Amino acid sequence: MAILAQAPLSVLTMASLPFYALSLFFSLCVLLVSPTHSLTCTSQKFTGNKSYSNCTDLPNLNSYLHYTYNSTNSSLSVAFIASPAKPGGWIGWGINPNDTGMAGAQVILALKSSKGAPEVKTYNLVSYSDIREEKLSFDVWDLSAETNATSGEFTIFASVKVPRKS
Ligand SMILES: *[C@@H]1O[C@H](CO)[C@@H](O)[C@H](O)[C@H]1NC(C)=O
Ligand SMILES: *[C@@H]1O[C@H](CO)[C@@H](O)[C@H](O)[C@H]1NC(C)=O
Ligand SMILES: *[C@@H]1O[C@H](CO)[C@@H](O)[C@H](O)[C@H]1NC(C)=O
Ligand SMILES: *[C@@H]1O[C@H](CO)[C@@H](O)[C@H](O)[C@H]1NC(C)=O
Ligand SMILES: *[C@@H]1O[C@H](CO)[C@@H](O)[C@H](O)[C@H]1NC(C)=O
Ligand SMILES: *[C@@H]1O[C@H](CO)[C@@H](O)[C@H](O)[C@H]1NC(C)=O
Numbered sequence: 001m002a003i004l005a006q007a008p009l010s011v012l013t014m015a016s017l018p019f020y021a022l023s024l025f026f027s028l029c030v031l032l033v034s035p036t037h038s039l040t041c042t043s044q045k046f047t048g049n050k051s052y053s054n055c056t057d058l059p060n061l062n063s064y065l066h067y068t069y070n071s072t073n074s075s076l077s078v079a080f081i082a083s084p085a086k087p088g089g090w091i092g093w094g095i096n097p098n099d100t101g102m103a104g105a106q107v108i109l110a111l112k113s114s115k116g117a118p119e120v121k122t123y124n125l126v127s128y129s130d131i132r133e134e135k136l137s138f139d140v141w142d143l144s145a146e147t148n149a150t151s152g153e154f155t156i157f158a159s160v161k162v163p164r165k166s
Helices: 002-006 028-033
Strands: 008-014 024-026 054-058 063-072 074-081 090-095 105-112 119-127 128-134 140-147 154-161
Touching: 074 090, 090 154, 105 140, 105 154, 119 140
Parallel strands: none
Antiparallel strands: 008 024, 008 090, 054 063, 063 074, 074 154, 090 105, 105 119, 119 128, 140 154
């Protein structure tokens, strides 16, 4: 996990719009090096043969991160599960490739849409007051989201190229 430790990543979870109300922040690096105990995430299953080698219960908002890191091509496959703060709300997570703060974070959101599956959008948080819906600054593929009608939880699936620093 040395590569991840060298490329600061932050995970942010967001309770409700507007974006500048976002406040919950912690570092994925820390999560990656400090395994948690009595995990809820280990009992979570995915449909469609998806599986991840690692998971962690995030300390807020009943959210969970499942991930597989592939060091051959430095890619990270992630499933992020969380409950929207309000019914019909949204969830999101982000990576900040440059810094551990919020500014510069590359964010993936799942929003409830009128169709069945939630809509996935990507944002660049240039600053707290300048949030742009645009492509992320690194490669991302296999983006999708789904909801669990029973629990109300959303799941965002994504694979990202982790910026490798030499
Ligand atoms: C992820 O899981 C793999 C395989 O179980 C393990 O070797 C690795 O140490 C785990 N990584 C982290 C950061 O927990
Ligand atoms: C799941 O994996 C099994 C065995 O590899 C395969 O037969 C099946 O088609 C896969 N299902 C999906 C939904 O990908
Ligand atoms: C990691 O990525 C390489 C290159 O794409 C691929 O050959 C390999 O099968 C991947 N490993 C896993 C565990 O998915
Ligand atoms: C890296 O490997 C994963 C797993 O094999 C694959 O899904 C993905 O397309 C590869 N990514 C790149 C950027 O080559
Ligand atoms: C990160 O830093 C690089 C080099 O300084 C810059 O080109 C890039 O725009 C920055 N990315 C973000 C998301 O701020
Ligand atoms: C949906 O949520 C319920 C209640 O938490 C859980 O028992 C079930 O396994 C979930 N279904 C899927 C497909 O994750």
